[in-house]
Amino acid sequence: MSTRRPDLQAPAELVSYLDGLPEPHILFDTHYRIAAANAAYRAQFAPRGSVIGRTCYEVSHRIDVPCDQAGESCPLARSRASGQRERVLHLHHTPQGEAYVAIELVPLCDAAGVPRWYVERMEPLRTARGAASADGLIGRSRPFREMLELVARVGPSEASVLLVGESGTGKELVARALHEASARAARPLVVVDCASLPETLFESELFGHDKGAFTGAHAARAGLVEAAHGGTLFLDEVGDIPLTMQVKLLRLLESGTFRRVGSTELRRAELRLVSATHRDLHALIAQGRFREDLYHRLATFPIALPPLRERRDDIPLLAASLLARVAPRRPPLLAPGALARLVRHPFPGNVRELRNVLERAALLSDGGSITAATMERALAAGLPGAAPRPAMPAAGAPLRAAELDALRAALAAHHGDRRSLAASLGISLRTLYRKLAQLDAAPR
Numbered sequence: 001m002s003t004r005r006p007d008l009q010a011p012a013e014l015v016s017y018l019d020g021l022p023e024p025h026i027l028f029d030t031h032y033r034i035a036a037a038n039a040a041y042r043a044q045f046a047p048r049g050s051v052i053g054r055t056c057y058e059v060s061h062r063i064d065v066p067c068d069q070a071g072e073s074c075p076l077a078r079s080r081a082s083g084q085r086e087r088v089l090h091l092h093h094t095p096q097g098e099a100y101v102a103i104e105l106v107p108l109c110d111a112a113g114v115p116r117w118y119v120e121r122m123e124p125l126r127t128a129r130g131a132a133s134a135d136g137l138i139g140r141s142r143p144f145r146e147m148l149e150l151v152a153r154v155g156p157s158e159a160s161v162l163l164v165g166e167s168g169t170g171k172e173l174v175a176r177a178l179h180e181a182s183a184r185a186a187r188p189l190v191v192v193d194c195a196s197l198p199e200t201l202f203e204s205e206l207f208g209h210d211k212g213a214f215t216g217a218h219a220a221r222a223g224l225v226e227a228a229h230g231g232t233l234f235l236d237e238v239g240d241i242p243l244t245m246q247v248k249l250l251r252l253l254e255s256g257t258f259r260r261v262g263s264t265e266l267r268r269a270e271l272r273l274v275s276a277t278h279r280d281l282h283a284l285i286a287q288g289r290f291r292e293d294l295y296h297r298l299a300t301f302p303i304a305l306p307p308l309r310e311r312r313d314d315i316p317l318l319a320a321s322l323l324a325r326v327a328p329r330r331p332p333l334l335a336p337g338a339l340a341r342l343v344r345h346p347f348p349g350n351v352r353e354l355r356n357v358l359e360r361a362a363l364l365s366d367g368g369s370i371t372a373a374t375m376e377r378a379l380a381a382g383l384p385g386a387a388p389r390p391a392m393p394a395a396g397a398p399l400r401a402a403e404l405d406a407l408r409a410a411l412a413a414h415h416g417d418r419r420s421l422a423a424s425l426g427i428s429l430r431t432l433y434r435k436l437a438q439l440d441a442a443p444r
Contacts, residue, residue, distance in 0.1 A: 010035035024122040032056050045094055060092045075105035076118055089149040091130045100125040102152035125152055127177040137173050138321050139314040143306035154301045155181025162298045163276035165305030168352030171276035178274055179232040187231030190224050195237040196434045202245050204261045213262025228271045239279035246291045253297045308347040315343050326359040337372030
């Protein structure tokens with residue numbers, strides 16, 4: 001049973017109702033004082049003490065003034081202005097540290113229509129962090145939080161989401177956060193890398209094929225759409241989908257049905273679609289390379305991912321987290337000068353480039369600290385012309401003979417793993433694997 005302070009006089013039936021809800025809920029008055037906290041709230045946010053009688057902002061943020069007086073978005077202040085329920089995303093203090101929490105606040109009015117109590121429901125975003133972490137989305141800057149608030153708002157829905165942002169901004173991590181925030185979280189998240197699929201295999205990979213559908217189809221095979229049934233299908237680099245496939249994808253989105261290659265049987269898939277691109281889809285539509293009707297199906301709820309240069313305040317957090325990933329046994333510390341140099345860098349490759357730079361810096365460092373001089377070397381090593389290396393074409397472009405020879409030479413000269421090879425070539429690991437697939441398929 002929820003605990004409450006008698007002088008707050010919360011309605012007993014309301015307290016009992018909230019205590020039976022599975023999500024964390026608190027009830028507080030117009031003075032921000034918590035009158036009741038249900039069992040789910042106490043288990044997640046206050047396992048070692050009572051919050052009754054304390055203000056919500058003191059408990060959640062460790063501050064002594066309401067959120068809107070401390071630079072935060074206060075749901076109660078917003079509800080007073082609108083007279084309606086309000087939703088915000090806050091960074092809360094929890095027993096496990098700071099965590100992002102999606103809040104929905106509902107005013108409860110008396111017979112005269114005046115709000116007397118407020119009910120606040122909380123839903124932690126498990127894939128986002130406001131501190132250094134081993135995984136998930138990390139950041140505290142305003143552009144990051146604005147993006148994350150959209151993720152929290154649309155995540156529980158069934159709406160199709162289009163993620164738009166430069167390469168290296170973490171679109172797949174955001175897709176995973178959307179999946180984890182939905183009712184489909186227990187079902188699969190299936191990732192389709194559209195840029196790496198040749199046009200001749202695209203339909204088979206997506207929809208599957210029957211035995212004998214084409215040369216080499218020795219057995220029937222389910223596609224990625226069927227694998228995502230009940231869950232989420234993430235189409236990465238959707239701007240690279242061939243025109244011939246776009247109409248079939250549109251049919252799937254409109255009717256929920258598809259056919260395997262070589263089959264007349266109509267199959268049904270029940271899934272949620274999240275897509276992503278770094279391309280300007282409006283420009284592709286104007287050029288006749290992308291269907292406008294498909295765009296509107298994909299972009300029910302578009303979310304723009306900020307580039308790293310617009311969220312420089314997050315670089316210290318990201319750097320600490322990434323160093324723990326690239327050097328998990330003994331992550332080096334960043335000297336103040338090295339961190340200052342990182343923050344000044346424009347990072348055209350975004351978080352992916354930041355990871356590469358930090359991995360180089362960790363390898364170049366002989367002690368337990370990365371100095372400003374070492375960081376300068378690590379940054380310079382990634383600049384064009386800093387060291388002789390084969391020039392690589394854009395992702396998804398066919399490899400010419402000279403480029404094939406360059407890649408073969410790089411493979412012969414390199415003695416490390418694939419990740420370090422990709423870093424030395426100045427491309428992502430995913431792009432390297434695309435190139436290697438093309439190399440394997442090329443005549444010798």
